[in-house]
Amino acid sequence: MRIDLHAHSNVSDGTETPAGVIISAVAAGLDAVALTDHDSTDGWDPAAAAARDHGIAFVPGMEISCRTEQGISVHLLSYLHDPAHAGLLEEITKSKDARLTRAEHMVTLLSEDYPLTWDDVIHHVAPGATVGRPHIADALVAAGVVADRSEAFTSILTSHSRYFVQHYAPNPAVAVELVRAAGGVPVFAHPVASSRGRIVGERTYREMIDAGLMGLEVEHRDNPEEGRDFLRMLAAEHGLLITGSSDYHGAGKPNLLGENTTSPAVLARIEEMATGSTVVR
Template identity: 55%
Template sequence: MTIDLHAHSTESDGTQRPEQVVESAAEAGLTTVALTDHDTTRGWDAARAAATAYGVDVVPGIEISCQSRGISVHLLGYLHDPQEPALLAELERARESRRTRARRMVELIARDLPLTWDQVTAQAGAETTLGRPHIADAMVAGGLVPDRSAAFERYLHSSGPYHVGHYAPDPVHAVELVRAAGGVPVMAHPFAHQRGRIVADDVVERMAEAGLAGLEAHHRDHDEAATAHAVELAARLGMLVTGSSDYHGDGKPNRLGEHTTDPEVLAQIVEQSGGRTTIARA
């Protein structure tokens, strides 16, 4: 089995529709892929329907954008109930804040560069979780930068002149919400220094006390030291270790299957889940 538990579609900041992500997973030789769009589960049905067509098991998931002491934290959730009211309310609050933040950033950028809100919204569907990657795509389409990476490096990074904050739940609370919804929470790329500031171990420890199941140790944005630290910390706290690509289609260089998760770990994730949502089998 070849298992990749972190991939995005056009329902958030990926460039492929959910069913295309599943098709690409099949082409990459995966047996299992998780669809984990930012703050939304809207792509689940299309991905599930594609499981049989492409012979790939689909794990329904989500990536929740959190914040601790001003530091960004990303929490993956697997097999939760997508209709759990408390979690839904928190996700909707975060999605709306992301949209408001993106609009304000575009207003700031437009003072210096020819960029409009309509150009940004043209890069996303009506219900897409809209964020900085869509601003980047609009800048690429407008010829302002060559690619997403350049847009982030020059204009959209968190310490740049156009940065605007947005609401994001505390990661400990997010862990509690995922567990209450019958899901299994795993911290995404916890020690990816190149993305910006990272939280201290005490934050991970508090998340573990709240029910955090594992750490995504094997990830492109982890260097050797970061991976080793994540594996050691997971062992000390009695948590699972996962590996994933964090695939975004053409939006990032990450390729499906470049990091994978052991089948026994996925079995434990299924065992820990509340059974309200199940894997879509091929």
């Protein structure tokens, strides 16, 4: 059984519709796939309907954007939580609103030096989707400023760029607590992906584990091998689940569905632990 627990649709920064992600997962030979859009569960219903139609298991999920007190970005995967939980919903709504304001500010700065308008960016955002840097990157590609998203993120849109604007994000330990309160299973996404920026230290792991962290996404293309060894030891020490996934974004990234997978036993444990929602079969 092949299981991929990390994929994005155009509800956030992927390029395929939620149903399109399901169809791609079937084509990739997967038996189960999670949709984990950034700070949004809007893709759950169409993904679930497509999963039923195509005979694949669908794991409802979300990726929550967090930030430590030291300013380090942390992504937290939430599986099978209650999408209507008031506390969690309030927090992700706050984050989505902040992303919109941040994106508008960044476009204003970029427009001083590049042929870019807000309408150019919105053209690349699906209705109701969370606006983010990937959509700005797509607009820059369309304008011929950069060749692809990767070039945009390593140059113009890097966090060290003068065009970069920070946005609100919850503390990761607080996010873990909210996911648990919503009946979900929180898993730390690509924890040692140093190519993405600064990574957290012992204090943040301890705080997240104390708050109820239940797993670590170990098998991910951005985690270096020595970092994976550390994560496996940490998981063994604290009884945490180990997951593997692609972090699929369609044409937005080179990541391929099923390039890393999660064991059926781990998915079964996630189902046992969760009380907020269920896997669609």
